[in-house]
Amino acid sequence: MKRDYYRRAFGPSRSKTYETSLFNLIQSEFGYIGGPDVVKLFVQKICDLNHEYYKRAEYVRPGEMRYLALKAGQKYSRGKKLREMQLVPVTLTVVAPEDIEDRVNRLPRKEGMKKVTARLLREAKAQGGLLSETDLAIIFRVSCTAVSNYVLEYEEEHGVVLPRPGSEMDMGKTLTHKKLAFQNYKKKLPTSENARLIDHSPDSVDGYINDGTRVEKLYEAGYLEWEISFFTGLPGYVVRQYVETIEGFKKKEDEQSR
Structure with missing residues (x-):
């Protein structure tokens, strides 16, 4: 019963389109030029021409x-x-x-x-x-x-x-793209798939992976996070995200080896 209510309440809104307005205009202003199917075909042809001759950025639907x-x-x-x-x-x-x-x-x-x-x-x-x-x-x-x-x-x-400023331009501390890129690398995903998942270029992904592996080597050598930040030139909060990933995978490996 409730489902029928939602269909009655919101279903008609599917017809609030440019195509519907054009269909009604043709039928009311140009008289009989064919049945509904013919008019719909006519409407579709006009819409196709609109899409071809007008770029999306030049008008708002x-x-x-x-x-x-x-x-x-x-x-x-x-x-x-x-x-x-x-x-x-x-x-x-x-x-x-x-x-x-x-x-x-x-x-x-x-x-x-x-x-x-x-x-x-x-x-x-x-x-x-x-x-x-x-x-x-x-x-x-x-x-x-x-x-x-x-x-x-x-x-x-x-x-x-x-994509947002925090993940694309390193504004603030939204650096999940770097963390996820390194996580995907640790999962042995190829760079092409890694780049697709985080919506970045393969070159960017390689850069994040290189940073992550540098952090990993220093961390495993016993250096503290502030020391890793000093040696790599990476901000402390970036180093922390890489370290969290490294610790997470190390914990999984330890659990699997038991």
Whole structure:
């Protein structure tokens, strides 16, 4: 019974599309030019032409919004303020057909929010921008803590690192991409697969692995974390993440050997 309620309440929203508006316009303004199937084919042809002649960045579809994101690829330093960094406009799909389908099928709200969070972060990255968790908190009208939970749980469940300033530009201490790259290396995943999982280039992955192996050799030689930081030039919190990975794998090896 409840499922029928959700289908009645949210199902009709699937028809709130540009295609529906065009279909109704043709039928009401141009008279009879064929049955519904003919009109639908006509609508599809027009939509195909729209997609061919207009680039996505030049118009916004229903359910989308324009937003300013940090430009990807720029260098970040601790003394640099947000107003001093380059921005780039991106188009974000805030409401997609799949979101309506999820409501119809009663997907738990948190699961839906995790999917939307991942989609927006990836859409921004594909357009040369990076959304922060603060950006998403503003868009969703929720707390930064809630967004952080969506991100971390999605990453844990799917074994990926979502693109955001903390993971792409080393802003703050969000360095899970380095930790995950080293973890994947320890699991003997090839560099190509490793790079795909963390959404970084193979060269970047090799760099993270080289840092991790340097930390590992010094740690196993008995050096303290602050000494490893001094010898490698890596920040202390980066060294700590590598050490956590090393200790985790060492513990697993010890348990398996018993």
